[in-house]
Amino acid sequence: MISLSHFLVVGAVLFGLGLVGFLTRRNLITLFLCAELMLQGVVLNFLAFGRMHGSLNGQVFGLFIITVAACEAGLALALFLMLYRRGRSLDSGLWQTIHEQGIPPVVDVEPLPIYIPDVHPILPVAGRKPGVGPKAEEPSRA
Amino acid sequence: MPPELSNPKLQLAFALVIGALGTYLLLPKPKRRSIASGLFLLIAAVSILGLFVVQTFGKPIGEFIPDILFWLFSTGAIGFGTLQVVQRNPARGAIAFAFVILSSCGLFLLLAAPFLMAATIIIYAGAIIVTFLFVLMLSNVKGASNENDRSREPLLGSLAGFAFIGLILFTLLHAKPVEAASISGEFTELNLPAALLTSDDRSSLREVRIELDKALANDDAKAAAEGAKAAHDKLAEIIGGDGVSGQRKSVLERLRPLIGDPKKPMTHDPRLLAFTKQTLQLQKANHDLEGHLLSSADASDKQSLQKLRDEVTVYSGQGQLPARNVSNIGLLLYSEHLLAVEMAGTLLLVATIGAVAIAGRKKGVAV
Numbered sequence: 001m002i003s004l005s006h007f008l009v010v011g012a013v014l015f016g017l018g019l020v021g022f023l024t025r026r027n028l029i030t031l032f033l034c035a036e037l038m039l040q041g042v043v044l045n046f047l048a049f050g051r052m053h054g055s056l057n058g059q060v061f062g063l064f065i066i067t068v069a070a071c072e073a074g075l076a077l078a079l080f081l082m083l084y085r086r087g088r089s090l091d092s093g094l095w096q097t098i099h100e101q102g103i104p105p106v107v108d109v110e111p112l113p114i115y116i117p118d119v120h121p122i123l124p125v126a127g128r129k130p131g132v133g134p135k136a137e138e139p140s141r142a
Numbered sequence: 143m144p145p146e147l148s149n150p151k152l153q154l155a156f157a158l159v160i161g162a163l164g165t166y167l168l169l170p171k172p173k174r175r176s177i178a179s180g181l182f183l184l185i186a187a188v189s190i191l192g193l194f195v196v197q198t199f200g201k202p203i204g205e206f207i208p209d210i211l212f213w214l215f216s217t218g219a220i221g222f223g224t225l226q227v228v229q230r231n232p233a234r235g236a237i238a239f240a241f242v243i244l245s246s247c248g249l250f251l252l253l254a255a256p257f258l259m260a261a262t263i264i265i266y267a268g269a270i271i272v273t274f275l276f277v278l279m280l281s282n283v284k285g286a287s288n289e290n291d292r293s294r295e296p297l298l299g300s301l302a303g304f305a306f307i308g309l310i311l312f313t314l315l316h317a318k319p320v321e322a323a324s325i326s327g328e329f330t331e332l333n334l335p336a337a338l339l340t341s342d343d344r345s346s347l348r349e350v351r352i353e354l355d356k357a358l359a360n361d362d363a364k365a366a367a368e369g370a371k372a373a374h375d376k377l378a379e380i381i382g383g384d385g386v387s388g389q390r391k392s393v394l395e396r397l398r399p400l401i402g403d404p405k406k407p408m409t410h411d412p413r414l415l416a417f418t419k420q421t422l423q424l425q426k427a428n429h430d431l432e433g434h435l436l437s438s439a440d441a442s443d444k445q446s447l448q449k450l451r452d453e454v455t456v457y458s459g460q461g462q463l464p465a466r467n468v469s470n471i472g473l474l475l476y477s478e479h480l481l482a483v484e485m486a487g488t489l490l491l492v493a494t495i496g497a498v499a500i501a502g503r504k505k506g507v508a509v
Contacts, residue, residue: 002212002252005199005314010216010249012310013191014223014242020303021227024169024296027289029274030232033239036266037223040246043262047253056467056474060482062250062258063471066265067486071493073270078501080277090232090281091289108292110172115285 007048014041028083028090032076039069153194154311161187162304168228169296172286184224188217198315212252218245230290233278236271243267257468350377354451 014037021034043062050058080090087094096105164183167176219242226238243266250259283290293299350373357369475483 002209003199006195006212006216007249007253008314009191009195009199009311010219012307012314013220014246016303016307016310017220017223017227019306020165020300023302024293024299025227026292026294027232029278030226030235033226033236033271033274036270037226037239037242040219040242043258044246044249044253047250047255047258051253056470057478059255059258059467059471060474060479062255063261063475064482064486066258066261067490070265070270071489073273074493074497075500077273077277078497081280081501084277084281089287089289090283091287093288093292093294106294108288110292112172112286112288112291117285 004048004052007044011041011044011048014038014044016041026092028080028092031092032073032080035072036069039065148197150194150198150315151312153190153197154308154315157187157190157194158304158308158311160184160190161307162300165224165228165300165304166297168224169293169300170228170230170291171293171296172291180228188220194311208252211248215245215248215252218242219249232290233275236275236278240267240271243271255467257471346376351451354447358447358451 018034018037018039018041021037022031025031025034043065046058046061046065048058050056050061083095084090093106093108160183164180164187167180167183169175222238222241222245226235226242229235229238243262247259247262250256250262353369353373353376357367357373360369
């Protein structure tokens with residue numbers, strides 16, 4: 001018999017994973033999705049408790065959480081767009097200058113790995129480039 | 143199995159440390175990112191955690207298909223969640239999050255919330271993730287970049303997150319009802335029944351329902367009444383006899399000397415008090431069930447027979463996902479939570495206005 005505790009464990013693990021991602025990642029969109037992961041864990045808890053008590057109030061809570069998440073998504077999207085326009089990057093480390101005073105800035109020491117671009121296959125040219133060869137006579141429309 | 147490994151606290155601590163290390167190894171870093179060993183550590187952590195859950199909260203037995211589905215969906219949610227957190231490419235992370243949503247929607251369905259499942263899939267997987275994928279494509283990052291290839295304090299971050307999981311799981315370990323049941327040596331074999339009806343009771347209730355169906359379909363009034371009578375007797379045997387309430391009554395009787403006079407409780411042991419409270423609640427629920435099912439049954443009347451048949455269907459576990467879920471949620475929303483609905487609507491409106499005000503500015507932005 002699957003009990004309440006099983007669902008609570010799953011919710012706790014989801015919340016913790018989201019917490020790890022939110023604390024460590026630097027891409028703004030990944031940060032946002034990790035926050036949503038934490039919300040999923042919370043909704044799971046609400047539903048499990050509602051099921052245990054045999055009431056629908058847990059589901060109503062879940063519904064409101066989804067509403068708040070939708071609002072949050074819209075606002076976060078707008079903010080990210082504006083930050084991207086200013087900094088040309090989605091890196092949250094760009095905005096570390098707005099922290100409180102007296103804290104030394106974080107400097108990235110390790111060099112980034114060298115990116116080797118994917119080598120696309122070179123296809124043989126098929127046919128003839130349009131506009132290069134002698135112009136074909138257009139058929140008369142008489 | 144060696145005795146150290148069967149200690150739940152050790153299992154939990156071991157799984158959490160291994161999990162934190164595995165996540166640390168997998169998080170994107172310019173150097174020292176070892177995918178194979180991180181993956182190995184994470185899989186080991188998840189298996190130890192599964193062992194912990196099975197040993198502590200009981201092995202799910204009895205109803206086969208929900209268990210399989212539960213393990214499938216929970217493993218999917220946790221696995222794809224890990225993938226989302228450690229994934230270097232944010233677009234792939236978003237896709238992994240979509241799979242997390244799908245898995246947790248399966249869990250929602252197991253928790254009898256079909257409306258919320260549909261709403262979550264439509265809103266999250268359909269709207270939010272797709273919108274964020276658009277933004278990701280807008281910022282087309284080629285090659286290595288600061289935001290995707292670096293993590294902020296990966297070791298400390300993963301340790302903090304897993305310490306948080308450990309906090310919750312240790313609390314769950316101490317709060318579980320089985321712990322309350324093993325108060326003293328005399329009561330070690332007392333296990334609180336988790337559900338109101340065991341799975342055996344449910345399958346017998348299904349048989350009763352089939353008999354009631356037969357009685358309802360019978361045109362001959364006398365034969366129908368006989369069938370209904372037989373079904374009714376069987377129901378009384380399941381509900382009131384040696385079945386559900388029998389177990390619970392014996393539990394209560396054995397607790398009686400420990401509780402003493404109900405007006406002034408002799409014990410102050412919180413676990414004993416919790417156990418007594420749980421038992422009393424279960425007994426009350428059971429009493430309600432008996433009165434409800436047996437009083438509404440009049441074997442001669444077809445209408446009340448139909449009603450009884452519906453009730454039995456619900457209690458036998460087959461009618462637990464009723465199609466009335468949406469209408470009941472709506473009723474609750476617009477009767478008890480009306481203010482909250484209005485506030486949610488206002489919040490959506492304000493968020494829309496805010497989003498337009500923030501993102502829609504074309505001039506005056508220092509680019």
